[in-house]
Amino acid sequence: MTQNKETRTVSPASSFLRPLGIYVHIPFCRQKCRYCDFVSLPAGPEDPDRHSAYIAALKQELKERADRFGDQYQVDSVYIGGGTPTMLDVDRINEVVEEIFRRFSVVGRDRLELTIEANPESIDELQCRRIRDGGFNRVSLGVQSLNDEMLQNLGRVHDARTAAESFRRIREFVTDNINVDLMFGIPGQTPAIWSETLESALAWKPAHLSFYSLQLEEGTPFYRHYKSGELELPAWEVNRQMYHTAVTRLRESGYEHYEISSAALPGKCCRHNLKYWSMADYLGLGLSAHSCLDVVRYENTSDLDQYIRGEYLKESSPGSKEERMGDYLFTALRQIRGFEFADFADRFDVDFLSEYGASAKELIREGLLISDGKMLRFSAQGLDRTNLVLSRLLNDEGGTHGA
Numbered sequence: 001m002t003q004n005k006e007t008r009t010v011s012p013a014s015s016f017l018r019p020l021g022i023y024v025h026i027p028f029c030r031q032k033c034r035y036c037d038f039v040s041l042p043a044g045p046e047d048p049d050r051h052s053a054y055i056a057a058l059k060q061e062l063k064e065r066a067d068r069f070g071d072q073y074q075v076d077s078v079y080i081g082g083g084t085p086t087m088l089d090v091d092r093i094n095e096v097v098e099e100i101f102r103r104f105s106v107v108g109r110d111r112l113e114l115t116i117e118a119n120p121e122s123i124d125e126l127q128c129r130r131i132r133d134g135g136f137n138r139v140s141l142g143v144q145s146l147n148d149e150m151l152q153n154l155g156r157v158h159d160a161r162t163a164a165e166s167f168r169r170i171r172e173f174v175t176d177n178i179n180v181d182l183m184f185g186i187p188g189q190t191p192a193i194w195s196e197t198l199e200s201a202l203a204w205k206p207a208h209l210s211f212y213s214l215q216l217e218e219g220t221p222f223y224r225h226y227k228s229g230e231l232e233l234p235a236w237e238v239n240r241q242m243y244h245t246a247v248t249r250l251r252e253s254g255y256e257h258y259e260i261s262s263a264a265l266p267g268k269c270c271r272h273n274l275k276y277w278s279m280a281d282y283l284g285l286g287l288s289a290h291s292c293l294d295v296v297r298y299e300n301t302s303d304l305d306q307y308i309r310g311e312y313l314k315e316s317s318p319g320s321k322e323e324r325m326g327d328y329l330f331t332a333l334r335q336i337r338g339f340e341f342a343d344f345a346d347r348f349d350v351d352f353l354s355e356y357g358a359s360a361k362e363l364i365r366e367g368l369l370i371s372d373g374k375m376l377r378f379s380a381q382g383l384d385r386t387n388l389v390l391s392r393l394l395n396d397e398g399g400t401h402g403a
């Protein structure tokens, strides 16, 4: 690829540029999984016109965003997600990455984290070579389970054998900096089935492992079937047992559990995702992509025709300061280390303890949160009840003030 030739010149003034992550959404999948509420549309590799129109729209959005923000930022992470980016000929995605290099100031190749998401059914040797030629140094593979029955329950199109072969292929042809996405709390899943998947994935020694509990999202077939009583999920206690098994086994295997659902070998945390959890600046491009600039969030339209016409942004207000503080706490507490009170004060000009001290103290007393006086984080017990803890921290009790 010709990126290096075309990279914007980084002048000495670049040291004053703020770091920026760029997320690019590719909204196509072979078929819709039964639990999925991501913006993804069924479109096969035989749909080149649609793909071309989308790539052209992405490049146009990229140009407009670079014209507006390009002189303020230097890009240090790029994440191509979806959907299933590897549903497209990856050379088309490489064109978008080249465009980022052309239009933005970007850190050197050795410092740029460049990730692409892939699903096992669409990652053959040719796609792997294209990914390598595009300069990607990180791949996130959507494995979800290594049990065929669980994969069928989820409505995934791949099986366990294909997932294992894809992992090996990526390691052989692209990089060993691979994230494996796993899911627990699947209908029909027992702790033994989960442990088997977990142990098989650990035997691959991926650099990074994400482990998400299945969520019932409104509008999905899973949600409807659950409401009508046709679908049964593992009990809450069983779900939590699976979560803690993962945390324990990952720690025993040398991984750092650094975010509620993420663990990494030393030095392999996902720098791009850390931007989300610390509310650092990132720019989202593509259908339904989210951006966060100066702690204000923006959201793109989810209407493909509108997006292709160049109407990118959804009408939205930046939200009140209270909402943004709540958003920050909700996001930053996902990190196992928690957040620093000083960072909160820097961003909002508000003393955390004056604003939320009463409810925080109560939650600390109950053993759900932990603080050393400078930072706040979930306890192991709190990690099982994050929504409850956050709503108690943020709701009006937060407004009762008093440290």
Ligand code: SF4
Residues within 6 Å of the ligand: 028, 029, 031, 032, 033, 036, 037, 038, 040, 082, 083, 084, 119, 142
């Ligand atoms: S592959 Fe991922 S994005 Fe696509 S439908 Fe399944 S869960 Fe949704």
